[in-house]
Every structure is written in C-alpha cells, then in structure tokens.
Amino acid sequence: MENCGCITCDAATKELYEKAKNEGIETVWDRARAMQPQCGFGEMGLCCTNCGMGPCRIVKVSKDGPQAGICGATEDTIVARNFARSVAAGAAAHSDHGRDIALALYHVDDKARIKDEEKLFKLADEWGITVEGKDTVQVAKEVAEKALGEFGKVFGNLLFLKRAPEKRIKLWEETGVASEAIDKEIVRVLHSTHMGCDADYRNIIRQAIRAAMTDGWGGSMIGTELSDILFGTPMPKKVEANLGVLKKEYVNIVVHGHEPTLSEAIVVAARDPELVELAKKQGAEGINVAGMCCTGNEIAMRHGIPMAGNFFQQELAIMTGAVEAMIVDVQCIMPSLATITKCYHTKLITTSPKAKIPGATHIEFDEQKSFEIAKRIVKEAVMNFKNRKGEVHIPDEKSEGRIGYSLEAIIKTLDRVTNTHAHPSGTVKPLVDAIKSGVLRGAVAIVGCNNHKQPHDSCHVTLAKELLKRDILVVTTGCGAHACVKAGLMSDDARKYCGKGLATVCELLDIPPVLHMGSCVDISRILVLLSEVAKYIGGDISDLPVAAAAPEWMSEKAQAIGLYAVASGVYVLLGVAPAVTGSENVATYLTKDIESVFGGRFEIESDPVKAAEKIAAHIENKRKRLGI
Amino acid sequence: MTLFDIIFTGSKQALEAAKAAVDSAIEKKGSDAKVAFPETAYSLPTIYAATGKKIGNLGELRDVLSIVESLIVPEQNLEKALNAGLATALSAEIIEACKYAVEEKPYSEPCAGFISDAVIRSLGVPLVTGDIPGVAVVIGEAPSVEEAAKIIKNYQNKGLLVCLVGKIIDQAIEGKVKVGLELRVVPLGYDVTSVIHVVTVAIRAALIFGAVPPGNLEELLKYTRERVPAFVNALGPLSELVVSAGAGAIALGFPVITDQDVQEVPHFLITQKDYDKIVPTSLEARGIKIKITEVPIPVGFAAAFEGERVRKED
Ligand code: SF4
Ligand code: SF4
Numbered sequence: 013m014e015n016c017g018c019i020t021c022d023a024a025t026k027e028l029y030e031k032a033k034n035e036g037i038e039t040v041w042d043r044a045r046a047m048q049p050q051c052g053f054g055e056m057g058l059c060c061t062n063c064g065m066g067p068c069r070i071v072k073v074s075k076d077g078p079q080a081g082i083c084g085a086t087e088d089t090i091v092a093r094n095f096a097r098s099v100a101a102g103a104a105a106h107s108d109h110g111r112d113i114a115l116a117l118y119h120v121d122d123k124a125r126i127k128d129e130e131k132l133f134k135l136a137d138e139w140g141i142t143v144e145g146k147d148t149v150q151v152a153k154e155v156a157e158k159a160l161g162e163f164g165k166v167f168g169n170l171l172f173l174k175r176a177p178e179k180r181i182k183l184w185e186e187t188g189v190a191s192e193a194i195d196k197e198i199v200r201v202l203h204s205t206h207m208g209c210d211a212d213y214r215n216i217i218r219q220a221i222r223a224a225m226t227d228g229w230g231g232s233m234i235g236t237e238l239s240d241i242l243f244g245t246p247m248p249k250k251v252e253a254n255l256g257v258l259k260k261e262y263v264n265i266v267v268h269g270h271e272p273t274l275s276e277a278i279v280v281a282a283r284d285p286e287l288v289e290l291a292k293k294q295g296a297e298g299i300n301v302a303g304m305c306c307t308g309n310e311i312a313m314r315h316g317i318p319m320a321g322n323f324f325q326q327e328l329a330i331m332t333g334a335v336e337a338m339i340v341d342v343q344c345i346m347p348s349l350a351t352i353t354k355c356y357h358t359k360l361i362t363t364s365p366k367a368k369i370p371g372a373t374h375i376e377f378d379e380q381k382s383f384e385i386a387k388r389i390v391k392e393a394v395m396n397f398k399n400r401k402g403e404v405h406i407p408d409e410k411s412e413g414r415i416g417y418s419l420e421a422i423i424k425t426l427d428r429v430t431n432t433h434a435h436p437s438g439t440v441k442p443l444v445d446a447i448k449s450g451v452l453r454g455a456v457a458i459v460g461c462n463n464h465k466q467p468h469d470s471c472h473v474t475l476a477k478e479l480l481k482r483d484i485l486v487v488t489t490g491c492g493a494h495a496c497v498k499a500g501l502m503s504d505d506a507r508k509y510c511g512k513g514l515a516t517v518c519e520l521l522d523i524p525p526v527l528h529m530g531s532c533v534d535i536s537r538i539l540v541l542l543s544e545v546a547k548y549i550g551g552d553i554s555d556l557p558v559a560a561a562a563p564e565w566m567s568e569k570a571q572a573i574g575l576y577a578v579a580s581g582v583y584v585l586l587g588v589a590p591a592v593t594g595s596e597n598v599a600t601y602l603t604k605d606i607e608s609v610f611g612g613r614f615e616i617e618s619d620p621v622k623a624a625e626k627i628a629a630h631i632e633n634k635r636k637r638l639g640i
Numbered sequence: 641m642t643l644f645d646i647i648f649t650g651s652k653q654a655l656e657a658a659k660a661a662v663d664s665a666i667e668k669k670g671s672d673a674k675v676a677f678p679e680t681a682y683s684l685p686t687i688y689a690a691t692g693k694k695i696g697n698l699g700e701l702r703d704v705l706s707i708v709e710s711l712i713v714p715e716q717n718l719e720k721a722l723n724a725g726l727a728t729a730l731s732a733e734i735i736e737a738c739k740y741a742v743e744e745k746p747y748s749e750p751c752a753g754f755i756s757d758a759v760i761r762s763l764g765v766p767l768v769t770g771d772i773p774g775v776a777v778v779i780g781e782a783p784s785v786e787e788a789a790k791i792i793k794n795y796q797n798k799g800l801l802v803c804l805v806g807k808i809i810d811q812a813i814e815g816k817v818k819v820g821l822e823l824r825v826v827p828l829g830y831d832v833t834s835v836i837h838v839v840t841v842a843i844r845a846a847l848i849f850g851a852v853p854p855g856n857l858e859e860l861l862k863y864t865r866e867r868v869p870a871f872v873n874a875l876g877p878l879s880e881l882v883v884s885a886g887a888g889a890i891a892l893g894f895p896v897i898t899d900q901d902v903q904e905v906p907h908f909l910i911t912q913k914d915y916d917k918i919v920p921t922s923l924e925a926r927g928i929k930i931k932i933t934e935v936p937i938p939v940g941f942a943a944a945f946e947g948e949r950v951r952k953e954d
Contacts, residue, residue: 429906433921434897442906449643449905451718483717513718520907632716640642640903 020324020468022498024255024409028328031405037355039327040346044464056594057091063207072594083207091595092213093205095571096220098590100201102572103223105343106533107194107231108366109271111163113238116273116379118156120242123148127244131420135237139171152241159234163194170194172229176543179552180581184225187609189218189579194226213598217606221579227569228576233536239310243276246313246416246530248425248523253497255325256410257318258334261297263397265390266320266329267311268304269341270531274363274377275307277386278339279315287390294397299390304329305344306531309493313416313530322469322494323566324462330358334404337393341377342367344461344567357399361389413502415528417487419537419544425521440544447557448549448640451513454631455485457529457538458492460562460570465588469495471563471620475587476501478624480525483513484631487541490532491564501526535573539580549638554581554611557634559627563587563620578602578612583630585615585623643883643903644721648714650884651724654731655708657833661738662702668742671699675741677840679756682847685840686733689847690726692855698741701734708734725887726857732833732885733840750809750819751829754837757844759821763801764845767868772824774800774869774928777838777889781807781876783899787915789815791873794919796825798930803828803838808875832881842868842892865893871926873918874898895925 019041020026032039053059058070060081070087071077080086085093126132126148132155136143141154162171169190173181184190191197201223204210210219240246258264265282267275281287282299291299302320303311311317320329323344329335330352337359338349350371353360362368363377363385373392377385417425426442435441446452456479462468472495476486480501488496500506502524507515510525518525529537538560546553560577562570564587574584592598607613615630617623641649665673675695677684683694687704695701711727713720739746740754747753766772776795782788788811795802796817802825804812809827812819819825828834846852846863853859864870872889874882878900886896890908897910897918904911912921923930 426906431910431912431921431924433917433924434910434912445904445906449903449909450716450721451905453717511717511719512722516718517906635716 018467018470021470021473022254022409022468022495024321024407025325025328025468027407027409028255028331028405031331032328035355037331037352038348040324040348041464043348053594055591057094057591058087058594060085060090060093062093062205065207070594085211087595088213088597089211089216091592091598092216093210095590095592095598096201096205096216096223098568099220099572099575100198100223102568102570103194103227103231104198105569106227106235106572107163107198109342109533110231110233110235110238111160112271112273112379113235113242114156114159117152117238117242118160119379120149120152126152126241128241131237131245132241135241155241156238159238162230162234164196165193168192170226170230172233173225175229175540176580177546177552180543180546183552183610184579187218189221189225191222191225191230194230197223197226213595214601217598217601221575224572224575225579227572228536228539228580232533233539235533236530236536239272240418243272243310244314245420246418247421248414248416249316250412251312251316251319251415251497252410252412253319253321253494254410255321255329255332255407257300257302257320258329258332258406259297259300260334260404260406262300263291263294263296263298263394264335265299265301265393266304266335266338267301267307267340268326268338269345270306270343270533271341272307272310272314273379273382274339274341274386275303275311276314277382278390279311279317281383281386281390284387284390287387287394290391291394291397294394296394296397299394305494306490306533307341309490309528309531309534313418313528313534318410319494319497321498322462322491324468327352330356332404332406333357333400333402334406336396337361337389339363339389340367343569345369357396357401359392359396361392363389411498411500411503413497413500413528414524415493415497415502417523417527417529419541422527422541425523428522429520440541440548444545444548446517450635450640451483452485452517453483453513453628453635454557454559455487456558456627457535457560458486458488458496458563459490459532459535459560459573460565461491461567463564463566463588466564466618468564469498471587472496473499473501474620475561475563475623476526477509478621479627480506480509480514481511482624482628483511484628485514485517486526487529487538488526489529489534489538492562493528493530496526497528502528532569532573542580542582551638552581552611555634555638557631557638559583559585559630561585561587561623561627563623574614578606578614579610581611583612583615583627585617585627587618587620587623589616642716643905644716645714646880647721647724647884647887648712650880650882651712651728651731653881654728654884655705655712658708658731658734659705661735662698662705665738665741666698666702669698671697671702673698673741675701675737677737677740677754679758680754680844681757682844684733684737685843685847686729686836688854689843689852689860690730690855690857692853695737698738701737704730704734721887722891725884725889725891728881728884729836729839729888732836735833736836747829750813750827751834752821752826752837753829753834755826755841757848760841760844760848763841764849767801767845770869772799772801773930774871774923774926775838775841776800776802776873776922777805777835777870777894778802778808778873778875779805779832779835779882780874780878782811782915783876785811785815788812789817791915791918792817792825796823798923800824800928802826803835805832805835806830832879832885835885838870839888839892842870861892868892868894869926869928870894871922872896873922874900876900878902895922897922897925
C-alpha cells in the first residue's frame with residue numbers, strides 16, 4: 013500500500029486534526045514531523061548510554077567510524093542489550109499492572125465485590141488452594157497472595173506456564189526460558205545488560221525472552237484473570253466507538269490509561285444519583301463516561317461503556333472542547349495532554365503515584381477507598397461543566413460493534429454449533445473443526461498501538477480486511493481493537509468483507525468477523541485460547557495456522573508482547589521495524605533463526621497488504637504441515 | 641487429502657461421468673435428440689434454476705458441461721468447495737437426463753426416479769408450511785437391515801418425507817418398511833446420481849412456491865436453506881463422489897450426517913456413529929422439532945402429522 017499521505021484513515025481524527033492545525037495546537041503528528049529526520053543510530057539500536065564512558069555509537073556507513081563501544085561492546089551486544097531493556101520495560105509495565113490488580117483482590121473485604129466467583133474458585137483449584145470450609149473472601153485473599161507470590165517467589169517457575177501444551181512446556185524447559193519470578197526476570201535483564209556483563213547477543217535475547225514470558229504468562233495473565241474475578245468475565249455486548257460518543261449536553265468524562273481498578277470505580281461513581289443530580293444542577297443532562305486506550309477496552313468489554321478512541325486520539329478528545337475531565341492512571345498517556353488541556357477547560361487528573369504529569373491535577377487513587385475517591389474525581393468533572401469555553405466541536409462519527417469476547421464467551425458461543433446428540437459442549441472443537449475442514453483458513457491476532465510511522469488506524473484496518481476476505485478469523489486487542497470497531501469491523505455488516513467460509517461461520521455463530529478480546533494484558537486470553545486449541549489437536553502452539561500482527565506498534569510493551577508470542581511459537585508480523593536493524597546477527601536471529609528454536613519468529617512488513625499476503629502464506633504453510 | 645480436495649476430486653469424477661454419459665447418448669441418439677424429464681414445466685430443474693437456461697436436446701446439454709467445468713476451481717476455500725458441490729449436482733442431473741433421453745422408462749418399481757410437478761405441488765404446500773416437518777435423504781447402506789428399517793421408520797413416524805438412494809432401498813424393503821409416496825418413503829434409485837431427483841424437488845419448490853427467478857442462484861440457495869427443511873444421512877463407506885454430492889447438499893443449506901469418520905464441519909457435516917442417535921442428531925442439525933407425541937404409522941397422509949420447525953436455541 014502506497015502511503016496516501018493521509019495521517020489517518022479515521023474521519024473523526026482527520027476532522028479534529030484539521031481543527032488543531034487551524035488553531036495552531038500542536039499534536040503528536042506535528043511533533044513527529046519536527047523530529048525528522050530521526051537519529052539513525054537510535055533507529056538501528058546502535059547507540060549505547062549504559063555507562064558513564066558513553067554515549068557510544070557504532071558507525072555502519074563507513075569503516076572509519078567506531079566499530080565497538082568504548083568498553084568493546086560490539087553492535088550485536090549493543091543492539092541486543094537495548095532490545096532486551098525495552099522488553100524488560102514492557103514486561104515491567106504489564107506486570108506492575110498485574111500486581112496492582114492482585115493487590116486490589118487481596119484487599120477485598122466483601123464478597124459482593126467479587127463479580128466472578130466461579131472463576132475465582134476455578135483459579136484456586138488450578139493453583140492447588142484448598143477451598144473447603146473457606147468463605148469467598150478468604151479464598152480471594154489466598155488466590156491474591158499466590159498471585160503476588162509470582163512476582164517475587166524465591167523458587168519455582170511461573171505457575172501459568174503450566175497452561176501451555178505439554179510440548180511447549182518441555183521446549184521452554186530445554187531452552188532455558190521457563191521463567192521464574194516476575195520481578196526477578198526483569199531485574200536480571202537490567203543486570204545482565206549492565207556494562208561489562210552479558211556480551212553474547214543470543215544469551216541476552218534468551219534473558220529478554222524470560223522477562224517477556226513473565227509478561228504474557230505472568231503479569232498480564234494475572235492481570236486479566238484477577239480483573240475478571242473482580243469485575244466480571246466479559247460477555248458479548250454492543251458498544252459505540254469513536255469520538256462521536258462524546259455528548260454535547262452531558263458532562264463528559266474520559267478515562268484513559270490501563271488499570272480497570274480506577275475506571276471501574278469511575279463508572280460506578282458516575283451513576284451515583286447524587287452526582288447525576290449535581291450535573292443537572294450545573295445545566296448538563298447527565299454524566300457520560302467514555303474510555304480511551306486499554307482502560308477504555310476494559311470497561312467497554314465489561315459494561316459496554318463507549319470507546320472514545322485509541323492512542324493517537326487522546327489529544328484530539330480534548331480538542332472537542334466537550335471533555336470536562338480526562339482521568340488517567342498509567343501507561344501510554346502523552347505528557348502533552350497537560351499542554352493541550354491548558355487551551356481548553358478540560359481538567360487532566362492524574363491518579364497514580366507511578367505516573368504524575370506536571371501541570372495536571374493529582375488526586376491519588378487508593379483501592380481501599382476507591383468509591384470515595386472516584387466520587388471526588390467525578391465531582392471535579394461535574395463542577396467543571398460550567399467552565400466550557402468556546403464552541404464545542406464533537407465530530408459526528410461513531411460506529412457500533414459487538415465486543416466482549418473473552419475465552420469463556422468464545423467457548424460459549426462455539427456451543428451454538430455443537431449438536432447435543434453428537435458433540436461435547438464447552439470445548440474448542442467447533443473452532444478446531446472449522447479450521448481443520450478449511451472453512452476457516454486460520455486465525456490472526458491484530459494487536460498494538462498507533463505510530464506516526466504508519467498512517468493512523470489504516471494498517472490495522474487494511475490488514476484486518478485483507479485477512480477477512482481470505483477466510484481468516486481476526487481477534488484483536490488494544491488500540492488495534494479500537495481501530496477495528498471504529499471501522500465497523502465488529503458489526504454484522506462486516507460480513508461483507510469476508511470470504512464465504514468466514515461469513516458462514518459468523519452467521520452460524522452470530523459473531524462479527526473481528527473479535528474484540530480486550531486490552532493489551534488480555535492478550536493473555538489469546539495465549540490460553542491457542543493453548544486450548546493446540547491441546548485439543550494434540551500438538552503445540554507452533555503447529556497451528558495462526559499468526560499475530562502489530563502493524564502500528566510503538567510501545568515497549570508491544571515489544572515484550574511480540575517476544576513472548578514468538579517464544580510461545582507464534583509468527584509475529586511487525587509493521588514498524590524495532591531498533592535492531594543495526595545488527596545483522598540480531599536481526600537475522602529474531603526474524604529467522606529463532607524459528608528453529610521456538611517455532612515462532614518476527615517478520616517486518618510495513619505494507620499491510622503485503623503483510624496479509626505473508627501471513628496467509630505462513631498460515632497455508634502451517635496447514636500443509638498439519639495435512640489439512 | 642484435505643476435505644476440500646476430496647470434494648474437488650469427486651466433482652471432477654462426476655464431471656467425467658457426465659461427459660461420458662452425454663457422449664454415449666449422442667452417439668446413440670444424435671445431438672438433436674430431445675432431452676426432458678417427464679411431467680415437468682421446468683426442463684432440467686437444477687440447470688434451469690441455476691442458469692436460467694432450458695435444455696431441449698442433447699447438443700444443448702453438452703454445452704452445459706463447460707458451465708459445470710467452470711464451477712470446479714480447486715482452490716482451498718469454502719466458496720470454491722461449495723461451487724464444486726453444485727457442479728456435482730449439475731453433473732448428476734446431466735447423467736440422469738441422459739438416462740431419460742436414451743431410455744423410454746429408465747426407472748421401474750420400486751424406484752421412482754424423477755418426481756413430477758404434480759407431486760411437488762401436492763407435497764410442496766405441506767412442506768413449506770411445515771406440515772411435513774422435514775425431508776430426510778438417506779443415501780448408501782446401513783450396517784444391517786434392522787438399523788436401516790429402524791432409522792427410516794423413525795423418520796416416517798415423525799411425518800418426515802424420506803427419500804432413499806442406493807442399497808438402503810433393498811434394506812428398507814427387506815426390513816418390511818412400506819414404501820410409496822403416500823407413505824412418505826420414496827426410493828429414488830440405486831445410482832448416487834438419482835439423488836438429484838430429490839434435489840429438484842427442493843429446487844422446484846423454490847421456483848414454484850418461492851417464485852425464485854430462474855438463474856438467480858443466490859436467491860435459490862437462500863430459499864432452500866431457509867425454507868426447505870431437508871438433510872442428508874450418508875451411511876456406509878463414502879466415495880469422493882458422495883462427499884462432493886454432500887458438498888452440493890451443504891451448498892443448498894442441507895446438513896449431512898454420516899456414520900463414517902470424516903473431517904466434521906460445524907453445523908453442516910456431522911459424524912454420528914450411534915445409529916440410535918442418527919435421527920435426533922439429524923433433526924437437531926436441521927432445526928426440526930417434532931411437536932406431537934409419536935403415533936403409529938398411519939395410512940396415507942394424516943393430519944396428525946403436525947410438525948414445527950424451530951431453531952435449536954428457541
Ligand atoms: S556500556 Fe560500553 S558501549 Fe555502552 S556506553 Fe558504556 S562503554 Fe559505551
Ligand atoms: S495498544 Fe499500544 S498505545 Fe494502545 S494502549 Fe496498548 S500499549 Fe498503549
């Protein structure tokens with residue numbers, strides 16, 4: 013796909029971007045332009061600042077420049093170290109998120125706050141916690157304790173690794189990537205990438221994998237499982253998406269960030285009759301909560317709260333002039349929000365001690381007093397309604413879709429096509445049969461962020477459409493999910509993009525062809541689904557005709573996700589090259605040789621049409637090997 | 641071999657057989673010789689409904705072969721597989737039409753062969769209104785006469801119309817199943833291709849009662865899928881040809897339930913090895929729910945046979 017020069021394929025984004033230009037307000041695209049040309053050393057991963065002798069850089073274009081760092085680190089070492097540190101940071105972000113959820117569960121003192129008791133007891137069982145004679149709160153506490161132990165336990169491997177197919181577990185053990193405690197693995201990356209430690213790029217990447225694994229099979233999985241226990245396991249529901257979900261006559265609250273502990277409390281507080289009354293007194297018709305990025309995904313999946321937009325729309329939301337408060341916690345929150353909110357009445361409210369922004373109002377969130385604090389925050393927003401200035405400009409753009417496809421929801425949906433006289437229920441058999449028979453060719457997870465190096469949303473959407481027409485089912489999370497729902501790919505109407513096989517499946521199951529499986533930590537749901545399918549066919553994840561793609565990724569979290577997916581046996585296509593191109597060895601290892609070890613590998617392809625072709629070829633290849 | 645490859649192979653075999661049948665018929669009768677099924681205004685109904693073309697003589701029939709050929713594109717996806725299934729149905733009709741072109745009376749007792757428009761008009765209304773709750777097409781051979789009789793009688797007791805193709809016909813007779821249109825058990829023929837005679841019942845129902853315009857394949861398939869409550873029981877070893885004919889049934893929206901090991905397709909292709917469960921499995925697969933308590937087999941059409949079709953989840 014030739015880049016048409018558009019910054020986005022989303023109409024609401026285009027509209028507000030124009031408004032920003034006219035008003036001279038700087039956005040992410042302007043800053044990206046100002047940054048050009050970006051530094052080649054950094055882009056290739058060849059710059060090292062790991063010690064006071066540096067910064068060092070490796071010069072590739074001529075033989076005369078330095079070919080090693082001052083300590084003697086080669087390009088392979090430097091590139092691998094930088095990559096590993098990014099992965100560790102990503103794993104740290106997701107894992108700390110998981111830890112907070114576990115803490116929230118630990119502090120639950122009332123059974124009523126556990127929304128999925130069944131899942132709690134199932135997890136207790138999985139973890140060998142005896143439940144007899146214990147009440148729900150006690151079990152919750154013990155499960156939370158066990159989860160918290162995963163972060164710092166002294167001995168033993170990650171508990172959730174056991175969820176993988178047997179062959180995979182064995183492979184991890186043999187290759188030395190069966191991770192131990194979460195924090196330990198992340199610390200080890202930081203240790204071994206310190207000056208004068210690990211210089212063997214393969215060994216550095218091996219440790220990076222261990223850290224990445226503590227994300228997917230550790231922190232993220234804990235985050236997802238315990239969030240479901242606390243707030244309910246998502247089930248299919250309708251949702252509206254895009255900036256058009258903001259309502260002119262209402263107090264608009266945008267929750268942005270990642271952790272559902274905060275957003276769940278805000279959702280409840282915004283329904284408080286007292287606050288709604290107060291909003292009416294201020295001249296508003298009511299309170300409208302909308303979500304952004306992953307926290308938006310979380311409350312949309314569980315409550316159908318409208319999805320305001322994804323990563324690149326956070327600044328634009330404020331520019332509608334209709335947002336009374338943007339409430340944020342952690343991760344992917346652009347510090348520029350503080351600058352933009354100054355031009356409007358919008359209050360930027362930070363809530364986490366881990367993420368403060370100069371210029372924002374800080375109201376610290378405390379899980380113990382969640383409702384009280386949430387009410388205080390919502391009140392701030394309500395009282396801010398009067399302060400609106402200038403025209404309100406909400407783009408008339410929103411789409412509808414069906415979301416809420418947790419693993420449990422998917423299996424329940426699959427039961428629709430089982431024959432009660434011939435088949436078991438509650439298994440992945442129908443999905444396996446659809447794939448084995450060839451009705452579905454395979455499945456692909458489209459995940460990840462927005463990045464100015466790709467036109468906004470366009471790569472997510474184009475890639476999804478290209479896959480749908482090849483009878484490839486798409487599951488999605490994160491900002492990719494926002495892109496897909498906005499583009500209408502989660503509506504029944506999206507069947508028109510599908511090949512006959514996929515369209516038939518959608519009709520029989522009454523599902524959209526793109527399944528929203530949640531936030532970025534919810535990629536752990538995909539890991540479990542893959543494991544279930546692999547176990548059902550008696551194989552390994554790497555045998556399956558599946559792939560993952562992050563066509564517009566940007567965060568370190570995305571790099572951690574990519575690496576744990578590869579280590580789990582998945583072919584991972586990246587639309588933006590990570591900073592590893594400075595080392596041919598590292599680049600070749602990650603995109604080629606690593607496949608012979610883990611069965612998964614990275615592929616770099618920025619053109620979404622070509623990306624779809626590569627993915628389809630990969631899938632057909634896997635089918636051939638399975639003889640299906 | 642992948643499921644789709646089995647279908648493509650069977651469709652090609654059917655096409656070859658159709659070519660041979662046309663060639664030999666032309667050799668015997670010449671290309672101007674008349675081609676028609678008895679007592680129908682719909683020419684060769686499958687070809688007519690799918691293409692909008694009425695076929696008058698063997699020469700015109702030969703031209704249809706290229707259409708059939710164009711439907712067989714061995715690409716690995718459902719669309720192409722279903723098209724290949726339809727190709728098999730067309731080939732079957734061509735082969736059967738040749739029988740009628742060459743012989744005066746290709747079918748004789750107990751086999752019915754082609755079913756006349758008049759019968760369809762009498763069957764059609766109870767069929768689309770649900771008075772006949774479903775059409776069971778039983779192909780092949782049950783493991784024993786007893787199993788065959790049990791399955792057929794079970795359908796008969798529930799008021800379904802049962803069409804038999806292949807050795808199951810002899811098994812039915814041996815098992816003392818009373819056959820005949822008025823008893824709603826119709827032996828069609830011993831060759832697999834005679835299954836087309838029940839397919840044309842569904843197709844003519846779409847043309848007559850659904851007013852589906854000839855040549856509008858999509859609407860035809862929608863009508864049969866939504867309004868004709870048929871399904872197939874394929875018993876005994878499955879040849880590639882039978883599997884590709886099954887794909888034709890699936891294209892029409894009719895699930896196939898077999899006692900053989902096949903790669904199952906959710907909703908459409910189901911393996912059921914327990915013969916006692918073939919009937920309930922089939923009824924559920926087609927969403928056929930029998931409302932009344934079972935009564936012993938009556939003589940002729942009985943008003944007591946009231947059935948209702950509902951979706952499984954209702
Ligand atoms: S660790 Fe080595 S390459 Fe890095 S800054 Fe220090 S001396 Fe330079
Ligand atoms: S997809 Fe990327 S940008 Fe979006 S919330 Fe997740 S990490 Fe942040």
